[in-house]
Amino acid sequence: MTIETQNPAPREFDVRPILRSGGEPFQAIMEAVNGLRPAQALRLLAPFRPQPLFKVMEGRGFSYQAQEIQDGDWEILFTPKAAGASVEVSADADNPDSWPDPVENLDLTELDPPEPMVRILAAAERLQPGEVLFALLSREPIFLFPELSNRGHQWAGNFDETRTTFRIFVRIGNKAPKL
Amino acid sequence: MPGTTLSPWTMSYFAAACIFLVVGQGAMVAGYGYPFAAVEAPGTLAVVHVVAIGWLGLLMAGALLQFVPVLVAAPLRGGRLAPPALALLIPGLLLLVGGFAALGGAEGVSPAMLPSGALLLAMGFGLVIIMLATTLLMVRPLPLPARFVAVGLGALIAAVLAGAAFTLVLSGTVTNYAAIALLLNGVPLHAALGLGGWLTFTAIGVSYRLLPMFMLAPDDTRATSRAVWWTGAAALAIVVASIVSIAVDSDGMEGARSVATFLAVSAAVLYSADVLRLFHERRRKIVELNIRASYAAFAALFASVVMFALPITRAAAGERAAALVYLFVFGWLTGLGLAQLYKIIPFLTWLECYGPVLGRSAVPRVQDLVEEKRASIWFFVYYSAVIAATLSLFAESPAAFRVATLAQLCATVGLMVELVRARMLSYVAAPLRLPAGAPRPHLFLPISRPQE
Numbered sequence: 001m002t003i004e005t006q007n008p009a010p011r012e013f014d015v016r017p018i019l020r021s022g023g024e025p026f027q028a029i030m031e032a033v034n035g036l037r038p039a040q041a042l043r044l045l046a047p048f049r050p051q052p053l054f055k056v057m058e059g060r061g062f063s064y065q066a067q068e069i070q071d072g073d074w075e076i077l078f079t080p081k082a083a084g085a086s087v088e089v090s091a092d093a094d095n096p097d098s099w100p101d102p103v104e105n106l107d108l109t110e111l112d113p114p115e116p117m118v119r120i121l122a123a124a125e126r127l128q129p130g131e132v133l134f135a136l137l138s139r140e141p142i143f144l145f146p147e148l149s150n151r152g153h154q155w156a157g158n159f160d161e162t163r164t165t166f167r168i169f170v171r172i173g174n175k176a177p178k179l
Numbered sequence: 180m181p182g183t184t185l186s187p188w189t190m191s192y193f194a195a196a197c198i199f200l201v202v203g204q205g206a207m208v209a210g211y212g213y214p215f216a217a218v219e220a221p222g223t224l225a226v227v228h229v230v231a232i233g234w235l236g237l238l239m240a241g242a243l244l245q246f247v248p249v250l251v252a253a254p255l256r257g258g259r260l261a262p263p264a265l266a267l268l269i270p271g272l273l274l275l276v277g278g279f280a281a282l283g284g285a286e287g288v289s290p291a292m293l294p295s296g297a298l299l300l301a302m303g304f305g306l307v308i309i310m311l312a313t314t315l316l317m318v319r320p321l322p323l324p325a326r327f328v329a330v331g332l333g334a335l336i337a338a339v340l341a342g343a344a345f346t347l348v349l350s351g352t353v354t355n356y357a358a359i360a361l362l363l364n365g366v367p368l369h370a371a372l373g374l375g376g377w378l379t380f381t382a383i384g385v386s387y388r389l390l391p392m393f394m395l396a397p398d399d400t401r402a403t404s405r406a407v408w409w410t411g412a413a414a415l416a417i418v419v420a421s422i423v424s425i426a427v428d429s430d431g432m433e434g435a436r437s438v439a440t441f442l443a444v445s446a447a448v449l450y451s452a453d454v455l456r457l458f459h460e461r462r463r464k465i466v467e468l469n470i471r472a473s474y475a476a477f478a479a480l481f482a483s484v485v486m487f488a489l490p491i492t493r494a495a496a497g498e499r500a501a502a503l504v505y506l507f508v509f510g511w512l513t514g515l516g517l518a519q520l521y522k523i524i525p526f527l528t529w530l531e532c533y534g535p536v537l538g539r540s541a542v543p544r545v546q547d548l549v550e551e552k553r554a555s556i557w558f559f560v561y562y563s564a565v566i567a568a569t570l571s572l573f574a575e576s577p578a579a580f581r582v583a584t585l586a587q588l589c590a591t592v593g594l595m596v597e598l599v600r601a602r603m604l605s606y607v608a609a610p611l612r613l614p615a616g617a618p619r620p621h622l623f624l625p626i627s628r629p630q631e
Contacts (some may be wrong), residue, residue, distance in 0.1 A: 085529060088252075112395065112463060114530070114545060121538030138462075142252050145182025147534055163399065 010041035010077060019047055029053065033060065033078075042078040043052045049074050088151050089156040096156040101169050102134035103127065109138045109165055120170065124153055129174030137166045183248035185531055187625030188261035190602075192241025193520065194623035197595050199233025200513070204588040207581075213575050218498035219366070221283035225276045230508060232272050232300065235378050238516050240264070240307045243328065243381065247311050250325045250388050256313040264306035271299030275346070282349060293346035301339050308332050309579060323400045324407060328386020330412045334376020337419050340371040344426075361426050367499065368422050374504075375443065376415045378512050379480070383407065383450055386473075386515075390454070393411065393470055393522065394461035399457075407449045414442035440488055447484040451477060468551045472518035474556045479510025479565070495573055502572035509565045511586070517561065517594055525549050525601045532604065532613075532620050540614035547608070548601045554594060561590035 012029030013032045029044065030061035036042060042062070044050070053076075054064055062107045063077040089096060104123055108116035116137045121144070123133050140159070148155050159166050203226055206212060212226035248255045250387040274296030281288040312332060315325055341361070347353040348362045391398035417432070417439035424432040454477050458466075486492035496502035500552050525548040533542040564587035571579035602622055611621060618626045 113392065114526075118537050123538070125538045139392060140252065141532075142182050142249060143530060146184045147537065149182075164397065174574070 008040040010043045011036060012043045012045070014045040016045055016047050016073065026053075033057070033062075036080075044076045044078065045069075046074050046076065047072070050076065064173065069125050088145075088158060090145065090154050096154075096169060096171075099132050099156075099169065100130070102132040102169065104131075104133045104142055106133070107133040109136050113139060114143065117147070120144060120168070121151075124148070124151070124170060124172055127172045131172050132165060133170045133172070135168050135170070137168065138164070140166050141168065182252065183254060186204055186245040186248075186255060186258065186261070187243075188258075188265065189241045189245045189527065190524070190621075190623045190625070192237050192244070192265060193524065195265065196234050196241065196516075197238035197520075197598075199229050199272075200591060201588070201595070203229060203230040203234060204584060204591060208588055209586045210577075210581065213501055214497065214572060214575070214580055218501055220626060221279045221281075225279040225283075226271065228279070230276055230513075231373055231378075232268070232275075234302075235374075235508075235516065237265070237268060238520075239381060240268075242303075242385070242519070243307075243311055243588065244521070245496060245527070246385055246389070247314050247325070247328060248324060250385070251315060251318040253314060253317050253357060257309060257310045260306040260310050264303045264310075267299045267303030267306065267566070271301075271303055271381065272281055272294050274299060278346065278350065282294075290350040291352075293350045294343070294352055297339075297343040297346040302333060304329055304339050308336065310603040320327060322388075323390040323404055324384040327411075328381050330408070330415060331377050331381030331384065334380060334415050334419075337422065338369055338372035338377055339392050339421055341365055345369065355574045357426050357428055360428065361422070364425050368418050368425075370504075371418050372415070372422075374507065374512065376418070378539055380411050380415065381483065382512065382515055383411070387453075389519070389531070390457050390470070390473075392408055393463075394466055396457045396461040397465040401453065403449045403453050403456075407446045407453065410442045410449065414439040414446065430475045444484055444488045447481055451481045467522065467546070468549075468555050468558065469518045469522035471555075472521065472562075475558070476511050476518060478512035479506055479514060479562075483507040497572050497575065501567050505572055506565065509568070510562070514562060514565065517591070518558070520598060521549070521594070524598050528604070528620050531626060532617050535618070536614050536616045539616070541611060542614065542617075543607045543611045546621065547611070548604065548606055549597065550600075550606050555599045557590045557593040557597065560586060561594065564590060573614045 011032065013029065015029065018025040018028060024061070025046075033042060045052075049066055049068075054066075057064060057078050062080055064076055064078050066074055066076045104127065106119060106123060108119055116135070116139075120133070120135050120141070123135075127133060140157075145155065148170060154171045154173060155168055157166060157168030204224075206226045206229065212220070212223040216222045221526055244255060244258070277288040277295075278290050278293030278296055281290045282293065311328065315321060315329055318325065321329065344353075344358055345362050345366070348358045351390055383537040387404055388398065389394065417435045421432040421436060421439075424430070454474075459472070483503045486496070487503045487507075493500050493503065496504075526545050529543075529545045529548055536542060564583050568580055568583035568587060571577075571583055599607060599622065602620060604620070620626060
């Protein structure tokens with residue numbers, strides 16, 4: 001199971017001209033990093049493998065992939081570690097990619113709120129611990145999230161590409177629900 | 180983690196606000212304040228502040244404690260400050276009103292109550308601002324509705340500071356020239372910041388999120404909505420700059436006021452277009468009473484702002500355009516407030532009471548908590564009375580005004596009875612009313628169950 005994320009395209013930054021003209025690129029790189037949008041990656045083009053930069057970027061929450069391109073130049077892709085930022089998950093959710101396929105699929109997009117919340121909580125009562133439920137909604141169910149967490153369920157969800165449908169996976173917990 | 184829980188103290192804010200609305204309207208029925216006294220008379224000031232701070236200010240503060248987390252999909256920060264904030268705001272307002280009464284010659288009160296009231300109000304609103312601003316600061320980038328709230332909070336700060344400066348002059352604590360000039364020239368600006376900046380701008384922002392939610396309309400951000408934010412924020416910036424220029428005794432901002440008016444009218448027109456578009460694009464064909472009642476409020480906003488900008492109607496509207504201010508405060512702000520309370524209170528009550536048992540027991544629908552037919556009559560009476568009161572102010576007929584405000588008061592009390600009945604689950608059929616495990620809601624205090 002995968003949840004498609006809609007991360008923005010990486011921002012490209014070429015430090016080769018700065019270095020060619022004898023400049024010091026570190027400040028410019030940091031400015032480029034500060035200008036990134038949430039979940040946006042940075043593609044850096046450099047004339048060498050910028051080893052010291054990796055540590056700095058790691059400290060700022062980026063992982064990196066470096067590869068040599070033509071003429072000994074390097075292309076490094078710095079990806080923010082919370083790469084699934086556009087996927088919202090409950091605080092206790094382990095890796096949603098490892099969840100089993102949903103046993104129940106609900107299309108609740110045509111229902112008036114709060115009916116989708118009622119249906120999802122009712123479906124959650126029917127399922128066994130560890131089973132997964134998938135639902136489509138027309139709104140982000142912000143009042144549902146605390147109720148799910150409160151009952152020990154995990155969830156992960158996000159809007160689709162058109163931002164008109166919210167998709168949510170709920171994995172039934174085996175904790176005794178708090179009342 | 181995203182998502183939001185119930186704000187336990189919102190209902191207490193709403194209850195206090197409703198009491199102040201009844202008190203304020205009762206004072207008008209009794210012939211206290213404008214039009215029975217001059218617009219700057221102490222009695223008028225007392226009534227205006229009971230309505231503006233007691234009703235609208237507490238209503239907005241309570242609503243934002245619940246809805247700012249909804250706007251940004253993040254939990255409220257510092258929510259434990261909500262009870263002390265309310266405990267500062269209520270006595271602060273009572274002191275302020277006592278101070279105004281003292282200026283009018285009432286016995287047993289003193290003008291010195293004005294600055295102490297302003298201090299408590301500043302502290303109370305300060306706590307509210309701390310909760311809301313720290314919640315907003317956690318979110319990047321800030322969604323457009325939340326940016327309206329951020330500007331509204333800025334206007335609240337400016338309005339409170341200007342008002343506090345006035346109390347220092349009125350009580351005789353400060354006698355320097357700049358402060359007196361500020362009082363003589365700054366009152367309309369203070370009112371514009373409070374009613375236009377804090378209350379209206381914030382209400383517009385929240386409506387951009389709640390209207391699509393209630394009507395199932397697309398809530399993507401349009402260029403017109405952004406333009407409403409820019410024009411409105413620019414108008415408010417000019418108002419703040421004007422206050423500063425009065426305080427430093429410069430007359431550089433005189434011409435800018437008409438620019439601010441033009442920007443405010445543009446914002447109102449663009450906002451009206453957005454609201455109409457949302458209505459047309461809604462997926463829910465039958466809209467609930469809160470939406471229908473809100474549309475009357477939008478009409479009042481549009482009418483009052485446009486007529487305020489036209490010199491003819493403005494001049495005909497009495498002292499400092501009092502008839503249009505009345506339409507703005509009771510048609511737009513109060514009408515919208517009552518209409519939204521009619522949705523918010525049943526919904527919060529439903530979630531508070533039935534949330535813990537959803538999916539486990541049969542529960543009523545949110546709509547089962549209300550009786551729309553009865554409430555729609557009250558809304559009809561309410562808006563008719565507001566129109567009649569506005570016209571009687573145009574006609575300078577205090578007797579007609581008194582009759583109209585009495586009808587308005589009756590409709591308000593009728594709506595409040597409906598809200599209490601919703602809160603007490605009175606309309607819910609007995610077998611569904613309280614399933615096992617569902618806590619019984621208190622009228623205006625949080626339920627004793629620990630908040631999750």
